[in-house]
Amino acid sequence: MRLLLISNSASPGEGYLEKASKHIQEFLGKQSLNIVFIPYAAVTYSYEEYEEKVNKRFAAFGQRVVSIHRAQRPIESVLRADAIVVGGGNTFMLMKKMQEMGLIDAIRERVKSGAAYIGWSAGSNVACPTICTTNDMPIVQPRTFEAFNFVPFQINPHYLDTHPSNHGGETREMRIAEYLVANPDKWVVGLREGCIMKVEGNSINMIGEKSARIFKHNIETKEINPGEDFQFLLK
Numbered sequence: 001m002r003l004l005l006i007s008n009s010a011s012p013g014e015g016y017l018e019k020a021s022k023h024i025q026e027f028l029g030k031q032s033l034n035i036v037f038i039p040y041a042a043v044t045y046s047y048e049e050y051e052e053k054v055n056k057r058f059a060a061f062g063q064r065v066v067s068i069h070r071a072q073r074p075i076e077s078v079l080r081a082d083a084i085v086v087g088g089g090n091t092f093m094l095m096k097k098m099q100e101m102g103l104i105d106a107i108r109e110r111v112k113s114g115a116a117y118i119g120w121s122a123g124s125n126v127a128c129p130t131i132c133t134t135n136d137m138p139i140v141q142p143r144t145f146e147a148f149n150f151v152p153f154q155i156n157p158h159y160l161d162t163h164p165s166n167h168g169g170e171t172r173e174m175r176i177a178e179y180l181v182a183n184p185d186k187w188v189v190g191l192r193e194g195c196i197m198k199v200e201g202n203s204i205n206m207i208g209e210k211s212a213r214i215f216k217h218n219i220e221t222k223e224i225n226p227g228e229d230f231q232f233l234l235k
Contacts, residue, residue: 001111002027003150003199005127006120007157007191009088017057017120023196023207024118025061033082033116037065038107040097041089041122043139050087068103078106081115088121088157091134095126095142108148117150121157124191128154133179133188135172151199152187153233154179159190159213176215184217187233197230204230 004027006020017024028035035058039050051067058065065085071077078084084107086094098104111117119127125134126147133154156176163171170178176188190213191197197212198205206212206226214222214233224230 005124005197008193036081038086041094083116086119086123091122154188180217188215
């Protein structure tokens with residue numbers, strides 16, 4: 001499999017997918033591809049608006065996405081795709097809509113048979129075994145939390161180290177610790193904004209300037225930098 005799992009689409013002061021753009025371009029290559037876009041995490045804006053937003057960035061390196069909502073036969077469109085791009089937004093809405101459209105198995109099959117997969121935020125969450133480490137509010141109820149299971153670990157995108165002042169609630173680290181008590185066999189990668197994980201076959205690397213925070217129950221939390229060994233996550 002070939003996966004590009006991106007923590008976030010943009011940070012303050014950046015354009016949409018600006019920081020990730022060069023990595024997406026390198027990952028997809030120079031040949032024009034049939035790229036299917038999954039916009040279903042969008043809630044407060046239309047699928048057309050989302051498609052246009054992504055295409056403005058992809059056009060800069062000669063690629064174009066076509067949103068799955070335009071397809072008369074969505075499953076066939078997925079199975080013919082050279083690459084599948086899953087945008088961020090609300091993870092629960094994304095899962096529910098993909099389940100309703102019958103796309104979970106189709107996307108899983110196509111990616112495992114060679115199509116490139118790019119996801120950011122919610123799109124990186126659904127590459128994991130489940131969506132249980134998303135930050136999103138469950139505004140809708142999918143049939144199951146089980147996702148694509150492209151990687152055997154969980155991702156927490158937009159990972160934050162800080163505890164906001166005058167906030168008495170749990171930190172992100174405390175929330176992940178709760179998950180790990182309930183799921184002690186799982187690794188969780190706290191993917192800070194600006195970080196990207198690239199999986200190619202049995203190889204996994206992290207791109208970006210920040211380290212990732214790696215969690216597992218009863219194991220000391222690790223900080224792993226780009227260029228260091230992430231292979232244990234795939235075992």
